[in-house]
Amino acid sequence: MKSRTVLITGGAGYIGSHACLELLQADFNVVVVDNLSNSKLESLTRVQQITGKTLTFYQADIRDKAALSDIFAKEKPSTVIHFAGLKAVGESVEQPLLYYHNNVFGTLVLTEVMDEAEVRQLVFSSSATVYGESDSPQYTEDFPLGAINPYGRSKAMIEDILRDLSIADKNKPHKTPWKIALLRYFNPIGAHESGLIGEDPNGIPNNLMPYVSQVAIGKLEQLSVFGDDYPTRDGTGVRDYIHVVDLVKGHLKAIEALNSDIFSSGSCKAYNLGTGQGYSVLEIINTFESVTGKTINYKISPRRSGDLAECFANPNLALKELNWQVEKNLKDMIADTWNWQTKNPQGYN
Ligand code: NAD
Ligand code: WQD
Numbered sequence: 259m260k261s262r263t264v265l266i267t268g269g270a271g272y273i274g275s276h277a278c279l280e281l282l283q284a285d286f287n288v289v290v291v292d293n294l295s296n297s298k299l300e301s302l303t304r305v306q307q308i309t310g311k312t313l314t315f316y317q318a319d320i321r322d323k324a325a326l327s328d329i330f331a332k333e334k335p336s337t338v339i340h341f342a343g344l345k346a347v348g349e350s351v352e353q354p355l356l357y358y359h360n361n362v363f364g365t366l367v368l369t370e371v372m373d374e375a376e377v378r379q380l381v382f383s384s385s386a387t388v389y390g391e392s393d394s395p396q397y398t399e400d401f402p403l404g405a406i407n408p409y410g411r412s413k414a415m416i417e418d419i420l421r422d423l424s425i426a427d428k429n430k431p432h433k434t435p436w437k438i439a440l441l442r443y444f445n446p447i448g449a450h451e452s453g454l455i456g457e458d459p460n461g462i463p464n465n466l467m468p469y470v471s472q473v474a475i476g477k478l479e480q481l482s483v484f485g486d487d488y489p490t491r492d493g494t495g496v497r498d499y500i501h502v503v504d505l506v507k508g509h510l511k512a513i514e515a516l517n518s519d520i521f522s523s524g525s526c527k528a529y530n531l532g533t534g535q536g537y538s539v540l541e542i543i544n545t546f547e548s549v550t551g552k553t554i555n556y557k558i559s560p561r562r563s564g565d566l567a568e569c570f571a572n573p574n575l576a577l578k579e580l581n582w583q584v585e586k587n588l589k590d591m592i593a594d595t596w597n598w599q600t601k602n603p604q605g606y607n
Contacts, residue, residue, distance in 0.1 A: 261336040263287040264513070265329070265377075267320050267368065268341030269313075270297035272457040273383070273443075276450060277339060277506040278313055279305045284510055288313035289333045291320060292342065296460065300606040304454040320364040323371060330375040337379040337513055338372060340365065343412070346464055347387075347564070350409035361412035362419070369423060378427075378436040380420070381512045384528065386444045386498075386569060388414045395496070395536065395568035399442070399528045399575055406564055420526050427524035435523035439512040444498035444532030444571050446505050448591040449598035456598030457502075458605030466542060467499070467591075471599040474552040481554060483539050485561035490568050494539035498532035498570035501586035501594070505531055511582040520579050532571025533584045542588075549592045 264281055268274045269290030275297075281288050282305065290302060294317055306312055314333065318325040320342050343361045344350070350357040365382075372378060389397050390404020405411045420438045427436045447467040449456030462478070463469045472478040486493040508531045515521055537545075543554045576582045586594075 261287070261334055263289060263333055263335040265289045265291065265333060265335035265338045266341065267291050267338065268343065268383075270294060270299060270301050270315075271341060273446060273502055273506060274341040275301040275305055275455050276502045277341070277509055278302065279309060279450060279455065280503070280506050280510055282309040282311040282313060289329070289335060290315045291318050291326065291329060293317065293319040296344070298458070298606040301455055301458075308450070308452050308454055320368050321360070323367050326367065326371045327374065330371055330377060335377055337381065337516065338368070338377060339381045339509055340368060341383045343383065345409060347407050347409045348464060350412070351407055354408040357408045357412050358415075362415050365416045365419065369419070376432070376434045378432065378434050379513075379516045380436070380438045381509050381516070382416065382420060382438065382440050384417055384440045384442045385410065385413050386442050386530070386532070386571065388417060388442060391566070396534075396570055396572050397530060398572040399530055417528070424524045424526035431523055436526070437516045437521040437523070438526040439516060439521075440526065440528040441508060441512060442528055442530050443505060444500050444530070444569070446502045447499050448501040448503065448586070448594040450503060451594055451597070453594070453597035453601040456595070456602065458602075466497075466539060467595055470543065470546050470554055471595050473554055473556070474546065474550060474596070475599055475603055477603070479555065481543070481556040482559035483543075483556050484559055484565060486558045488561075488567035490538055492538050492540045495565055496536040496538045496568040496570065498534070498536055499542070499588065499591055500531060500533050500584060501591045504584040504586050508576060508580065508582045511576075511580040515580050527579075529576040529580060530571040530573050531576060531582075532573050534571055534573045536568060536570035537588060545588055546592050549589050550596045
């Protein structure tokens with residue numbers, strides 16, 4: 259029988275910790291490799307506390323080939339979910355080499371080790387940020403790619419590398435063929451309903467939802483709404499926010515699909531993970547206020563460079579092929595964000 263061990267790179271992070279929780283609850287053995295560059299081990303302590311199950315943790319950098327090879331030899335996973343990566347768009351513009359080294363070179367080392375260990379099932383954390391400008395705000399997987407910053411380009415490059423790997427396999431098949439799911443996340447927010455794990459950004463958050471919740475709790479004074487003159491229903495930017503628990507459930511569905519006829523030998527397929535529904539910044543603020551009873555102090559500021567007016571997923575392919583769809587609505591996402599924020603005003607500290 260195939261091993262039920264899933265190796266998770268970046269498993270101590272925001273999305274990774276929620277994935278560990280769902281996998282443990284689904285009776286997988288979970289092995290985490292994380293260098294803790296943007297996370298705390300406490301997240302995994304809490305995952306074990308919530309589930310009453312244990313996982314195996316290695317503090318290692320995915321670029322350390324020797325360490326990674328040893329872990330694969332010891333743990334013999336059947337599948338890898340690859341979350342490890344740096345993700346701050348602004349930082350990637352300032353330090354492109356850091357981003358390409360960590361994200362692209364890190365993935366090269368990981369896939370070399372996987373190839374040598376004959377572990378060729380991979381679920382990769384891609385992003386809606388790989389898409390280029392388009393005429394329609396609703397993105398399907400076949401839209402042209404065209405990331406506009408080093409972070410996004412690192413994801414697009416990794417997608418290319420993984421596609422090439424699967425093409426090589428089609429031409430010269432392995433006994434254990436490559437099967438790769440590229441999951442393009444839209445805007446993950448929210449937290450596990452326990453309020454014990456959640457997003458714990460370093461310093462001042464870049465993303466809207468953690469910023470709003472830190473204003474609500476009094477850590478930050480005022481939210482800047484970046485632009486109110488976009489061609490959207492109220493002039494502010496529209497995005498597809500998705501509950502992190504729905505998002506990680508998509509990864510379990512992807513693992514099922516990798517082991518089914520959906521993925522033939524040597525296939526690499528991309529799936530949007532979003533709700534299909536967009537909300538504007540002002541709609542987020544208003545819903546946050548009505549769910550939490552807090553008032554959000556905000557001002558309208560100039561547009562942030564690089565932002566699109568509107569972007570949301572067409573999630574039909576993930577429904578059709580992965581049998582995945584979201585269960586939680588915007589109110590759930592906000593209630594769970596607030597539950598985490600109020601229970602952990604200083605994050606994991
Ligand atoms: P996160 O920073 O919370 O988690 C990433 C984890 O990877 C951290 O625990 C970090 O310590 C670890 N890591 C980074 N580089 C590493 C390395 N070289 N070796 C070992 N571990 C390393 O981020 P997240 O929000 O959980 O995102 C997870 C993945 O999803 C990332 O690849 C990110 O690019 C992608 N993604 C995130 C979003 C989002 O908005 N959060 C959207 C789309 C895609
Ligand atoms: C959402 C909306 C802002 C902050 C980013 C990355 C993307 C992906 C997800 C990883 C926009 C507005 C924001 C603020 C605001 N990450 N906003 N004031 O830009 O859609 O995507 O995170 O892959 O790569 O680019 O998300 O949360 O930053 O912004 O008005 O203080 O909120 O202009 O309309 P974005 P976001």
